[in-house]
Amino acid sequence: MAIERLRVLRELADRGTVAAVAAALSMTPSAVSQQLKVLAREAGVALLEPDGRRVRLTDAGRALVVRADEVLAAMDKAAAEMASYRGSPRGEVRVALFPSGAALLLPRVLAELAGSGVEMVARDEDVPAVEVPRLLADYDVVLTHRDERAASIGGPRVASRVLMREPIDVVVGPNHRLAGHGAVVPAELADETWLSVRGGFPVDDVLRSIATVTGVQPRIAQRLNDFTVIEALVASGYGIALMPRHAVRHPDVVMLRLAGVRAARLYDLATRPHAEKRPAVATVLAAFQAAARRATGPDDQQR
Structure with a gap:
């Protein structure tokens, strides 16, 4: 099996469509399809199957992608070893x-x-x-x-x-009723207005854990993925937020440790x-x- 055709198969697994593979490899879609057909003949088994107007990998195709990763990694290693002799x-x-x-x-x-x-x-x-x-x-x-x-x-x-662990803390404005506390428990946060991030990110996961502990669905006023904007709103009194400890920069917000919930x-x-x-x-x-x-x-x- 030719290495370049294995690379095309891996790209299809990563990118999902023949058109996306063609764009990534500077090929035409027909050339990509031809390479995949040749690879299937070399493998002696179907690698793709219809999926509506697109194609998807068969079980054999997915298995071959894993081997393609290994082959291409070995080629990269060989090139790197040769480079090491140059310095x-x-x-x-x-x-x-x-x-x-x-x-x-x-x-x-x-x-x-x-x-x-x-x-x-x-x-x-x-x-x-x-x-x-x-x-x-x-x-x-x-x-x-x-x-x-x-x-x-x-x-x-x-x-x-x-690589590392970073705690997630509660941040409140300087005039918030909890600003003088060093730490808070979920029950103290049940009636708050929150500023949070989009779903699927760690901060939102911790907020959902607070909801589970308190039994109260959080009232989220805004969802923003820029922590600089979130802490500016917190400092101005528009709500409280959960933020990763090292992301806090605003001089007017107060950080409170969250007790009773694993928050990191x-x-x-x-x-x-x-x-x-x-x-x-x-x-x-x-x-x-x-x-x-x-x-x-x-x-x-x-x-």
Whole structure:
């Protein structure tokens, strides 16, 4: 089986449509379809089946995608090993980060990489953790976040490593009735107006946990994914919010520890399996680990 045809199959698994694969690989849709037909003949089994006006992978196709990941990872490793004979790790590593994680870690990561010969190209991608496999079609490393009680996103086609834990606190305005408290329990928050994020993100998961404990459905006035906007509204008295501890910047909000509920998010670094065998990717992963150690304190690791 030709490696390039295996790459086309993997792209179809990642992107979902022949048209999307054609756009990603600078091919025509008919050329993509032809490559997939040839690969099916080489495999001796059907790899695709009709799905309405589109196609989807058969069980055999999905199994072959997993092997394609392994073959392509081995090719990347071989290229990286040859590069290592030419000196220190070099090359470009594409990284996707969620915005608040980028604000905390990206300056530190870039400082770690200075002089390494590795060029990190960063882009912000604000999606729930379940969408990370889709991002790995375009990125070598994805920094994502999830509620600490949520399952890992790791699987046959995704390698996931926990990078750090960040507590999630309650933030209130300076004149709020709870502003003088160091900590609060869910029962004290049952009648509050909330400013939250869109569903599927860790902060919303914690808010739903508060609702479960209190038996009161939270009254959410606004859903915004920009923590800078959320804390500005909190400071102005338009509601209270849950925010990751290191995302709080506004001088006029008051942070309160949330007691009685597990309230934290985990940062995960996701790659394709075996991607760390590329020296450049391994260097970036190590830079993230060093940055996380410097960014967190002992309280962050308490569970």
